Every structure is written in structure tokens, then in C-alpha cells.
Amino acid sequence: MRFGISIAVALNPGVIARIQSGPTKEYYAEYRRVNDLLDTLGLAAAQFLENLGQRAMPLTRNSVAIDPVTFSTRLPHKTVATRAGMGWIGKCALLITEQFGSAIRITTVLTQTELPVDKPIDTSRCGDCISCVEICPGRAPLGNNWQLGMHRNTFFNASACYEAIRDVTRNVDIHGTICGMCIAACPWTRKYITGS
Numbered sequence: 001m002r003f004g005i006s007i008a009v010a011l012n013p014g015v016i017a018r019i020q021s022g023p024t025k026e027y028y029a030e031y032r033r034v035n036d037l038l039d040t041l042g043l044a045a046a047q048f049l050e051n052l053g054q055r056a057m058p059l060t061r062n063s064v065a066i067d068p069v070t071f072s073t074r075l076p077h078k079t080v081a082t083r084a085g086m087g088w089i090g091k092c093a094l095l096i097t098e099q100f101g102s103a104i105r106i107t108t109v110l111t112q113t114e115l116p117v118d119k120p121i122d123t124s125r126c127g128d129c130i131s132c133v134e135i136c137p138g139r140a141p142l143g144n145n146w147q148l149g150m151h152r153n154t155f156f157n158a159s160a161c162y163e164a165i166r167d168v169t170r171n172v173d174i175h176g177t178i179c180g181m182c183i184a185a186c187p188w189t190r191k192y193i194t195g196s
Contacts, residue, residue, distance in 0.1 A: 001055065001056075001057060001110040001111055001112050002112065002114075003110070003111050003112070003113060003114065003115050003117075004080040004083065004084065004108050004109070004110050004111070005045060005080075005084075005108065005109040005110075005111065005115070006077065006080045006081040006083075006084040006086055006106055006107075006108055007038060007041050007042060007045065007106065007107050007108070007109070008081070008086060008095075008097070008100075008104045008105070008106045009034045009037055009038055009041070009104065009105055009106075010099075010100045010103060010104050010192070011030055011031070011034060011100075011103045011104060011105065011183075012030050013103065013192055013193040013195075015027050015030045016103045016180070016183060016184055016189060016192075016193055017184065017193045019180040019181060019183070019184045020135070020181060020184040020185065021181070022137075022168045022171070022172065022179065022180075022181060023168060023169060023172060023174055023178050023179055023180050023181075024172060025172060025173070025174065027178065027180055028174045028176055028178060031105070031176065031178050031180075032176075034105045035061060035105060038060075038105055038106070038107040039058075039060040039061055039062075039107065041107065042058035042059065042060055042107045042108070042109050043058050043060065045058065045109045046058040046109050046111075049109070049111050049113055052113075054111055054112060054113040055111060055112045055113075056109055056110065056111040056112075056113070057109065057110045057111070058107070058108075058109045059075070059077065059107060059108040059109070059110065060107065070158065071158040071159070071161075071162055072152065072158070075108070075110075077095075077106040077107055077108045078093075078094070078095040078106065080106075080108045081095050081106050081108075082095070082120060082121050082122070082148070083117075083120045084117065084118055084120070085117075085118030085119050085120055085121055086106075086118075086121075087121060088121045088123065088124045088125050088126075088146065089124065089146040090102060090124065090126050090132060090141075090146070090182075090186065091124070091126055091129075091130070091132050091133055091141040091142070091143060091144065091145065091146070091155060091156070092132035092136070092140070092141045092156065092182035092183075092186070093140075093141070093146075093152055093155070093156035093158070093161075094182065094183065096125070096126070096186065096188050096189075097188070098125075098188065099192065100188075100189070100192045101183070101186045101187070101188030101189025101190065101191065101192050102182070102183045102186050102188065102189055103183055103186075103189045103192055103193070120148075122147060122148040123145070123146070123147045123148070124145035124146045124147065126145055126146075127145070129187060130143055131182075131185040131186060131187060132182035132185055132186060134185070135181045135182060135184075135185040136161070136164065136181065136182055137164040137167065137168055137179075137181065138157075138160040138161050138162075138163055138164025138165075139157075139160060140156055140157045140158065140160040140161035140164065141155070141156055141182065142154070142155050142156060142157060143155075161179070162177060164179065165177050165178065165179045168181075
């Protein structure tokens with residue numbers, strides 16, 4: 001399937017504003033709520049295309065395998081999102097958009113349907129900013145700007161991120177692999193949170 005539809009849902013700015021020192025149970029609930037909504041939206045979009053006689057495949061949480069060694073997937077949602085022109089990949093290895101910063105969750109629907117496409121984004125717009133590098137308890141962001149074709153390991157240490165997540169979530173009794181401190185620290189996210 002040559003085309004991908006990228007669907008994004010913004011996280012609640014009030015919840016994100018309160019995770020600068022680490023994840024909260026409220027953030028975990030918001031994260032799960034948005035993930036459930038994304039699965040529903042992805043399935044609905046695929047069903048809509050199939051009802052039109054087109055092939056479509058939603059990449060829901062149940063259909064995407066995460067490699068337990070590299071913490072990666074075969075086709076990351078953020079890759080499709082950059083190709084769709086939604087945003088760029090930040091030093092924190094998350095998709096960053098001008099409107100919501102990295103306070104979004106995304107999903108993908110693959111299809112054979114020829115759809116109009118936006119201009120892809122091939123380079124980071126993070127510049128010299130190191131807010132996510134400085135806040136990360138695992139020092140997972142390496143400080144390098146992403147550009148198309150770069151392997152994630154050249155700008156982000158996923159293993160360090162997951163190790164730090166285990167430590168920060170243990171203190172708040174969260175049974176997921178989320179932290180969010182880099183999301184809250186991002187200047188693009190701060191604009192979204194403050195409405196400026």
C-alpha cells in the first residue's frame with residue numbers, strides 16, 4: 001500500500017502542563033484515552049475506505065509489533081506523519097508539530113487509495129534547542145537534529161529512555177512505559193499549553 005493516512009489527537013494541555021517533573025496518574029489516563037480514541041479513528045477510517053471498495057489497513061496497537069530489543073516498529077507512525085507534512089521528529093524522537101508541539105499521539109492507516117498529499121518535512125526545526133536533552137532523566141536525546149534517512153540511534157538512545165521510564169513510573173505506580181517530561185519541556189509544546 002503506497003499511501004498512508006496520519007491521524008493525530010492532541011493531548012489535554014492541562015494534563016501535559018503538570019508532567020514537567022515526571023508522569024502522573026492523570027497523564028497515564030489521558031495517554032490511554034487518546035490511544036483508545038486513535039484505534040477507534042484508525043479502524044473507522046479503514047472501514048470507510050473499505051466501504052468505498054478500497055484496501056486499507058489500520059496500524060492499531062494490536063496490529064503493530066514493537067521490537068523488544070530496539071523498541072522500534074517496522075513503520076513508525078511518526079515516519080508517516082513526516083511524509084504527510086504534519087511535523088518533524090525532535091531530538092526526543094517524538095513527532096513535533098507547530099500547533100501542538102509533541103503533545104500529540106498519532107496513528108496510521110495504510111491504503112492503496114490515491115490521496116492528495118502534503119509537502120513532506122525532511123529536517124528538524126528544533127535548531128539549537130536542548131530542552132528535551134536537559135530534562136530527560138535518562139539522557140536519551142543525544143542533542144542531534146533529525147533529518148530524513150537518519151537512523152534513530154544517531155540522535156536518540158531508546159534503551160536509556162526505557163530504563164529511565166521504569167524508574168520514574170515506579171514512584172507513581174504507573175504500569176505503562178510513559179514519562180512525558182520531554183513533551184512538557186518542548187518550547188513548541190509550551191506554546192500549545194499557554195495558548196501563545
